[in-house]
Amino acid sequence: MLEKMIFGRYIPGNSFVHRLDPRAKLSFVFLFIIAVFLANTAMTYAILVGFTLLVIFSSRIRLYFLINGLKPILFLIIFTLLMHLFFTKGGVLLFEWKFIKVYEEGLRQGIFISIRFLVLVLMTSVLTLTTSPISITDGMEDLLGPFKRFKLPVHELALMMSISLRFIPTLMDETDKIVKAQLARGSDISTGSIKQRIRAVIPLLVPLFVSAFKRAEDLAVAMEVRGYRGGEGRTRYRQLKWHWRDTMVMALFVVLVAILLLLRG
Amino acid sequence: MDISLQQVGYLYGKDTPFEKRALQAVDVTIHSGSYTAIIGHTGSGKSTLLMHLNGLLKPSEGVVQIGDAKISAGTKTKGLKAIRRHVGIVFQFPEHQLFEETVEKDIMFGPMNFGVSEEESRRRAHELIGLLGLPADVALKSPFDLSGGQMRRVAIAGVLAFKPSVLVLDEPTAGLDPRGRKEIMELFHQLHIEENLTTILVTHSMEDAARYADNVVVMHDGSSVMSGTPEEVFGNEEKLSSYRLGLPRSVKFQRDIEKMIGRALPGLALTEEQLAKAIAHAATEVGDR
Numbered sequence: 001m002l003e004k005m006i007f008g009r010y011i012p013g014n015s016f017v018h019r020l021d022p023r024a025k026l027s028f029v030f031l032f033i034i035a036v037f038l039a040n041t042a043m044t045y046a047i048l049v050g051f052t053l054l055v056i057f058s059s060r061i062r063l064y065f066l067i068n069g070l071k072p073i074l075f076l077i078i079f080t081l082l083m084h085l086f087f088t089k090g091g092v093l094l095f096e097w098k099f100i101k102v103y104e105e106g107l108r109q110g111i112f113i114s115i116r117f118l119v120l121v122l123m124t125s126v127l128t129l130t131t132s133p134i135s136i137t138d139g140m141e142d143l144l145g146p147f148k149r150f151k152l153p154v155h156e157l158a159l160m161m162s163i164s165l166r167f168i169p170t171l172m173d174e175t176d177k178i179v180k181a182q183l184a185r186g187s188d189i190s191t192g193s194i195k196q197r198i199r200a201v202i203p204l205l206v207p208l209f210v211s212a213f214k215r216a217e218d219l220a221v222a223m224e225v226r227g228y229r230g231g232e233g234r235t236r237y238r239q240l241k242w243h244w245r246d247t248m249v250m251a252l253f254v255v256l257v258a259i260l261l262l263l264r265g
Numbered sequence: 266m267d268i269s270l271q272q273v274g275y276l277y278g279k280d281t282p283f284e285k286r287a288l289q290a291v292d293v294t295i296h297s298g299s300y301t302a303i304i305g306h307t308g309s310g311k312s313t314l315l316m317h318l319n320g321l322l323k324p325s326e327g328v329v330q331i332g333d334a335k336i337s338a339g340t341k342t343k344g345l346k347a348i349r350r351h352v353g354i355v356f357q358f359p360e361h362q363l364f365e366e367t368v369e370k371d372i373m374f375g376p377m378n379f380g381v382s383e384e385e386s387r388r389r390a391h392e393l394i395g396l397l398g399l400p401a402d403v404a405l406k407s408p409f410d411l412s413g414g415q416m417r418r419v420a421i422a423g424v425l426a427f428k429p430s431v432l433v434l435d436e437p438t439a440g441l442d443p444r445g446r447k448e449i450m451e452l453f454h455q456l457h458i459e460e461n462l463t464t465i466l467v468t469h470s471m472e473d474a475a476r477y478a479d480n481v482v483v484m485h486d487g488s489s490v491m492s493g494t495p496e497e498v499f500g501n502e503e504k505l506s507s508y509r510l511g512l513p514r515s516v517k518f519q520r521d522i523e524k525m526i527g528r529a530l531p532g533l534a535l536t537e538e539q540l541a542k543a544i545a546h547a548a549t550e551v552g553d554r
Contacts, residue, residue, distance in 0.1 A: 011282050065281055174361075180321050181362035184354045185423060186378030188346060203374065206364035210409065 009169070010132050016245070017059035017130045022139030024246035028253055029127045035253070036116055038260040045115050047259060052119050059130050066125060073121060077114050084110030133165035138240060141231075155231025163219070171212065178207050266332040266351060266431055266463060268295040268318060274326035275313055287313040289487045291327070295480070300457055300464045302474035302495075305484030306509045311467045312357070314484065315433050318465065319352035320345035331431075350379045353429030357436050359420035363408040368394070368419050371408050375427040386426065393422035398448065414445045421449070425456070431463040432456070438473075450477065475499055475513040475535040483508055496533050515540040 012018075017025070039045050056063060084106050091104030128136070141158035148154050179189070182203045189200045275288040288310050295301050305311050316322040317329050320336050329336045331348050353375075356362070365371035372390035377383065394404055397418040403411065408419050421437065434453065438446040454477050457464045468474055474481055474495065481498040483491035485508040491498055498505070499516050512520070519534045522544065530547050534540035 062282065068281070177356070178362060180316065181354075181356050181359065183321060184319060184349055184356070185362070185375040186346060186349055186427065187374075188378070190342065203362075203364045207361055211361060 009129060011061065011129050013060060013130065015058060015060040015130070017055065017126065019245070020249060021240055021242050021246045022131050022135040023142055023240060023242070024249050025127055025131055026136070026139045026143060028249055029123055031253055032123055033120060035257050035260060036119060038257065038264055039116070041263065041265045044260050044263050045112060047263070048119050049115060051256060052122050055126055056122065059126050061126065061129055066122065069125070070121065077117055080117060081110040081114045084113060133162055136165065137162035138236070138238070142240060155234070167215070171208070174211055175204065175208060178204050267297050268431065269293070269330045270317065270327065271330070272327035273317060273324045273329060275317070275322060276325045279325060287487055291489045293482055293489050293492065295463065295465060297463050298461055299480050300478050301466070301480040301482060302478035303465065303467045303482045303484060304471065304474050304510060309484040310487040311484050312435060315354065315435055315465065315467055318431070318433050319349045319354055350427060351429055352431040352433060353424040353427065354433040355421055355424050355435065355437050357439060359424070360413065360416035363416060363420055366407060367405050368408050369404040371419060372422045372426050375423050379427050381427065389426050390422070393425055397422050397452065414441055417441065431465070433465045435467045436469065471499070471511060471513040475516070483510065495535050499535065500533055519543065
């Protein structure tokens with residue numbers, strides 16, 4: 001059940017997107033998230049979707065897999081769509097049934113916001129699917145480097161991030177094991193009233209918290225024992241290298257923004 | 266309850282880039298009342314196999330038959346709880362599943378889920394605390410205040426409490442000290458005989474497999490490659506070592522002695538006791554001559 005989740009997962013590969021410098025990918029996705037809000041016409045949204053598909057295609061991740069992994073947030077997308085359909089007014093009245101009224105503007109907004117949401121999620125998923133957690137944090141640390149001057153604990157933040165990313169799969173495995181152990185003891189998560197189901201979660205949450213804390217403690221001790229003392233004077237084994245293709249990707253972003261600015265209404 | 270697996274295959278993460286085959290064409294039959302040991306190298310699919318024994322995993326291919334129930338890829342999840350009442354699994358490091366405020370309540374969790382009354386569950390909990398050699402005052406303590414070995418015993422009690430007729434054990438003694446290990450293995454053996462259980466033991470210990478089991482199944486690369494009595498399986502050293510498995514210590518010792526004295530000892534010494542007898546027998550024979 002959990003093995004279909006794709007958040008925070010990394011699929012090793014050697015595509016164009018995989019080989020990009022994590023700094024380029026991070027800044028690109030960050031800027032892209034802002035640029036998405038530039039779109040406001042059907043044409044500009046189409047360009048966003050097209051561009052996202054292009055990125056997915058060049059990352060060589062199977063579209064089917066990506067979509068399958070998005071199922072958990074499909075609910076959220078449908079929810080926003082419905083909210084807009086029923087509550088945004090303006091334009092021609094398209095449909096009326098008792099107290100439900102759907103306006104043209106509502107449909108338009110609903111579809112646009114859903115696309116915006118979908119594009120954002122797809123793009124960030126591609127980022128984490130094609131970049132190993134270590135590279136992401138290395139890139140992050142590098143990009144945030146200038147803020148060290150303002151006493152921002154950049155290294156510590158990056159470390160916290162890499163540890164949390166690192167433990168997502170571990171905790172998932174752990175959850176799976178505990179679910180199985182409690183199922184074997186006759187616990188029932190998928191049937192019964194809502195109250196019963198909520199109560200059935202307790203036997204999963206308690207052991208999970210206990211083991212997460214234990215793990216954190218073990219990790220702290222292991223780091224302490226190996227003389228970890230923060231980022232001061234720490235060097236890296238894997239140096240990040242900015243290539244031609246990274247500059248090209250940033251240039252591509254400028255082009256994308258230019259097109260969006262030209263075509264937006 | 267007889268359990269049989271026919272041509273069972275299982276894939277983890279089916280239809281994702283992480284798809285991985287864990288089992289392929291596994292044929293295993295476990296007769297009611299038998300003590301079966303499943304041995305194999307790390308990653309040979311032992312743990313995946315045992316999750317098929319009570320419907321925690323449904324086979325991607327083939328059929329698992331547990332008593333009258335047949336489980337295949339398309340079986341609905343709903344009816345599986347009834348099977349789990351009869352097949353109890355003690356997982357590896359079962360102490361990770363403890364969650365209740367008190368030891369007593371944690372042991373009662375299983376039986377109450379399967380519809381046993383509260384008083385009866387409590388009675389069983391106290392009985393099991395005694396049976397597993399835990400001090401009686403442990404019942405109202407938090408399981409998280411116990412030592413690792415005691416937590417293990419509580420977790421085992423939590424499975425025994427709903428009285429399954431088939432008991433599946435996944436390395437129940439991993440990480441315990443030698444004495445605790447022996448006590449727990451002896452306890453399972455005693456239960457096996459007294460309660461007429463069907464026991465399935467997944468283990469790395471050839472010694473435990475040789476001592477307790479009357480049927481041994483060897484797993485390798487996700488397939489069942491050998492099965493038979495301990496004498497048959499441990500008598501075939503070459504085949505075993507091709508699956509990267511060794512002999513039990515007593516059998517190894519017997520082979521060494523045989524090499525030294527230049528002739529075979531009678532039988533196969535599956536335990537230290539049998540080994541001592543075989544040596545004594547050979548020594549008197551030599552003495553008679």
